[in-house]
Amino acid sequence: MSVARVLHHFPLDPASRQVRLALGEKRLAFVDNPVRYWEQPEEFVALNPSGATPVLVEGVGPGALVVCESRAILEHLEENYPEPPLLGREPADRAEARRLLQWFDRKFDYEVGGLLLHEKMEKRLLRLGSPDLGAIRQGREALRLHMEYLEGLLTTREWLAGRRLSLADFAAAAQLSVIDYFGDVPWRGFNHVKTWYMKLKSRPAFRPILADRWPGLAPAGHYDDLDF
Amino acid sequence: MSVARVLHHFPLDPASRQVRLALGEKRLAFVDNPVRYWEQPEEFVALNPSGATPVLVEGVGPGALVVCESRAILEHLEENYPEPPLLGREPADRAEARRLLQWFDRKFDYEVGGLLLHEKMEKRLLRLGSPDLGAIRQGREALRLHMEYLEGLLTTREWLAGRRLSLADFAAAAQLSVIDYFGDVPWRGFNHVKTWYMKLKSRPAFRPILADRWPGLAPAGHYDDLDF
Numbered sequence: 001m002s003v004a005r006v007l008h009h010f011p012l013d014p015a016s017r018q019v020r021l022a023l024g025e026k027r028l029a030f031v032d033n034p035v036r037y038w039e040q041p042e043e044f045v046a047l048n049p050s051g052a053t054p055v056l057v058e059g060v061g062p063g064a065l066v067v068c069e070s071r072a073i074l075e076h077l078e079e080n081y082p083e084p085p086l087l088g089r090e091p092a093d094r095a096e097a098r099r100l101l102q103w104f105d106r107k108f109d110y111e112v113g114g115l116l117l118h119e120k121m122e123k124r125l126l127r128l129g130s131p132d133l134g135a136i137r138q139g140r141e142a143l144r145l146h147m148e149y150l151e152g153l154l155t156t157r158e159w160l161a162g163r164r165l166s167l168a169d170f171a172a173a174a175q176l177s178v179i180d181y182f183g184d185v186p187w188r189g190f191n192h193v194k195t196w197y198m199k200l201k202s203r204p205a206f207r208p209i210l211a212d213r214w215p216g217l218a219p220a221g222h223y224d225d226l227d228f
Numbered sequence: 229m230s231v232a233r234v235l236h237h238f239p240l241d242p243a244s245r246q247v248r249l250a251l252g253e254k255r256l257a258f259v260d261n262p263v264r265y266w267e268q269p270e271e272f273v274a275l276n277p278s279g280a281t282p283v284l285v286e287g288v289g290p291g292a293l294v295v296c297e298s299r300a301i302l303e304h305l306e307e308n309y310p311e312p313p314l315l316g317r318e319p320a321d322r323a324e325a326r327r328l329l330q331w332f333d334r335k336f337d338y339e340v341g342g343l344l345l346h347e348k349m350e351k352r353l354l355r356l357g358s359p360d361l362g363a364i365r366q367g368r369e370a371l372r373l374h375m376e377y378l379e380g381l382l383t384t385r386e387w388l389a390g391r392r393l394s395l396a397d398f399a400a401a402a403q404l405s406v407i408d409y410f411g412d413v414p415w416r417g418f419n420h421v422k423t424w425y426m427k428l429k430s431r432p433a434f435r436p437i438l439a440d441r442w443p444g445l446a447p448a449g450h451y452d453d454l455d456f
Contacts, residue, residue, distance in 0.1 A: 069331075
């Protein structure tokens with residue numbers, strides 16, 4: 001039996017994209033409701049007091065289950081819809097996938113995503129004026145270091161956390177795909193990362209992400225090319 | 229049978245304290261190894277490439293399990309040492325506990341902990357000069373808003389996520405306890421938060437935290453008072 005499932009999210013939010021990829025991979029149907037999070041809509045803040053996307057609602061009425069914040073949603077999906085497993089089954093595999101989840105949610109987000117997306121996206125959405133070129137440069141330099149780290153991992157591993165696709169891949173791809181929308185990922189020279197990203201791009205779960213567009217924000221030309 | 233268990237942590241790091249509290253509550257013995265994370269010791273970065281505390285190592289030799297980053301460790305402990313449960317058993321309880329975990333790991337850390345601890349602690353540890361009073365003021369103002377939010381939750385709930393003690397309480401207490409070490413928590417006027425914190429402080433798992441001292445950083449006078 002299928003559950004009424006609504007995902008409140010913002011298409012260009014990496015945390016939201018992680019959840020969309022996990023839902024897609026697990027073939028869990030959902031209605032998507034884009035949220036203009038920067039306007040802090042009242043009905044959305046009533047769902048999640050932090051005001052952050054994504055929020056997943058399963059069921060309707062007073063008995064509905066509301067799951068706020070990406071990490072909580074991902075763990076919820078894994079516990080309640082275990083197939084296919086996206087964290088691995090062994091403690092060591094789960095530890096490695098979750099280590100990388102935190103890497104992207106925190107380290108990458110602080111050093112790269114937060115800077116580049118604030119300058120290139122949020123400033124336009126919130127009409128905060130022109131981007132700070134120093135901040136963009138700093139984000140791009142940090143991005144190269146992260147690309148080198150990923151390239152190193154993918155030299156010996158098929159997927160980021162090891163032999164199987166996991167939430168770590170989705171966390172990385174969620175961040176990179178939004179930065180790629182703005183044309184800022186330096187693919188050249190990172191061949192293992194590029195091959196890995198092509199494999200992800202061609203999965204059915206990725207299709208809705210490649211179709212994302214937001215008024216006033218045009219994607220880079222190669223954004224939805226499977227062979228870029 | 230007991231497992232050789234080592235926690236690499238920094239005593240005044242909120243993420244490390246979450247894990248120490250969870251280990252204590254689950255009565256899991258461990259050897260603690262304090263890490264001067266700001267010096268990025270080589271053997272520590274070999275364990276966790278992000279350079280962040282905490283890291284838990286279970287077992288010895290090549291078969292040892294290395295679990296990096298607080299959230300990964302907390303989920304690992306919950307999966308492998310389920311008693312007492314610290315996330316609840318029902319999906320709604322688990323969602324609520326994890327929502328609050330992310331609140332403290334991210335929102336509180338960005339708005340309060342990151343500012344106050346950088347100014348009052350890291351600048352001294354790293355000899356970065358005197359604190360920026362504007363940043364401290366901003367952190368303190370944000371802290372009051374968070375205290376109001378907690379006060380609201382604790383008006384109708386015994387513990388932060390509901391009727392039972394959970395990781396959400398430990399995440400909040402971990403952040404507040406470090407700020408309290410520096411004497412910056414405005415307890416007055418937040419009676420429910422204060423009562424809740426007194427209950428936590430008197431738990432055996434909290435004792436090692438109240439005994440923490442770091443050379444050159446003296447705690448506020450009331451720091452380890454159970455009745456403050």
